[in-house]
Amino acid sequence: MSNDFFRLENVAAGYGDIQVLWDITIDVEPNEIVCMVGSNGAGKSTTLKLISGLLKPWSGRVIIGGEEVVYATPDQILAKGVGQVPEGRRLFNGMSVKNNLLMGAYLRKDKEVDKDLEFVYGLFPILKERRKQDAKTLSGGEQQMCAIGRGIMSRPKLLLIDELSLGLAPLVVEQLTETLKEINKTGISILLVEQDVMTAFELANRGFVLESGRVFLKGPTRLLADNPTVREAYMGI
Amino acid sequence: MAATLFFQVLVNGLVLGGLYACIAAGFSLVWGVLNIINILHGTFVVIGSYSAYYAYIYLGVHPFISVVLAGIILFIIGYLFQRGIINRVVAAPVLITLSLTFGLDLFLNNSLLVVFSADYLKLNLANPLGVLQFAGIYVPVDRLAAMVLALFLTCLLYWVLEASRIGRAIVAVRMDREAATLMGVNAKHIYAVTFGLGALMAGSAGAMLSVIFPISPIVSTLYLSKAFVICVLGGLGSVAGAMVGGLVLGVVESFGGLIFGPEHAMTISFCLLILLLIFRPTGIMGKKGYE
């Protein structure tokens, strides 16, 4: 049975005339953590951009919340409950930590934004301490916390995270991993793109391996972790 | 110089400077956020003055109330100009956007000349608020009120940018357009709102200026060049900088006018500009607004 919560079906896409993605089919179930791994330039970020509506699919179908979305703009995708923590954090420099978090809630009109702000501060107490500080003065780890916090401020049903561990010390990554599990328990599904396959497999219960813009392998992460090709190519074992 | 004269000239300068600050804040916002040097800005001020003038003549609305009217009219004009025309080249190098707003200004300003002619109009209030006298210094209350209102508007703009949802979006789009888009911001709309706010500040200032200076389409370049000088004085894209720069320029012009004669006010502004560009190119405040 196909999963209607979130699914890409035979999607192709690219930049200008250059095709980057071929026949991508991936899905995420409610309350699930799924990872997408693959070498540099495999097309992981491109896939996330496509999901967020920054890039239009050339062919194939995108299904979010049981509906096919056609020519949706990023704000429409976000309103449908798909938020993104972009590669490299992309915080708004010159704006305070708090204002960065509030940007995540830009589309929301409800009265519970303050409550969610407190929820984020609860997950990352350091952000509360630094809330008035310019976001660019945060350490790498704190910036990633702020970016994740900003991502969940939109109250997504599915959160896309691009390169969680990039440039961060193992201890910080460990901490972020735990927080993501906590976030997941509140009912937010996660699609995690990650270079560090160990971290990705620890967190996710299913995985997709992308290679040259195609889905090359997929399955439960415990099986992928035993796959000789994956072990050799991505885990260095 | 006698103390009374000194303070009289200082007060005159501050009153003028408050109005300059209001004009420059909008110009600076558009330059800082959109990277557009908006040549239309002076003409927007003039349209604000005409709105206030005719609202007073035909409807009996006091210019200080017309500030709101002029602001709304100019916001709409500004929004439509940006959304309909300027957005098409918004990411282009500054020379292209400058040429575009220059061309649009030729069109708009000449349209005003056709409609209103170049003759100066003077708005004479039927019930002026009189003159305040304090320790030998005279201040017309209407001017003082205009300045207070102008500074209030400038502070309001500052607050909007710092603490409102739309202000956050403006800064976010300025910093990282793609990331802002991912937050659900419609960049084209925000660009138009920004340009509209710039025009609003110009129009409101124009309405207040109508009680002080004669009105004609040909004074637009005067306001434009002052806004330009103030932006360089105060540092680009910062409302606080425009406020400080505006007050400084007002005071400098006021004293310069006393010493060298009022006809040299513009010369003095531009000498100041040149000196600043040589010795302190980042402005008095020492930093650019969005860095």
Ligand SMILES: Nc1ncnc2c1ncn2[C@@H]1O[C@H](COP(=O)(O)OP(=O)(O)OP(=O)(O)O)[C@@H](O)[C@H]1O
């Ligand atoms: N804006 C762009 N314009 C043109 N080509 C692009 C653009 N962005 C990415 N590409 C190309 O698309 C391909 C896939 O890039 P993508 O960023 O999706 O890879 P990735 O899997 O995220 O890699 P990494 O692990 O290094 O982040 C690459 O060949 C890249 O050069």
Ligand SMILES: [Mg+2]
């Ligand atoms: Mg990437």
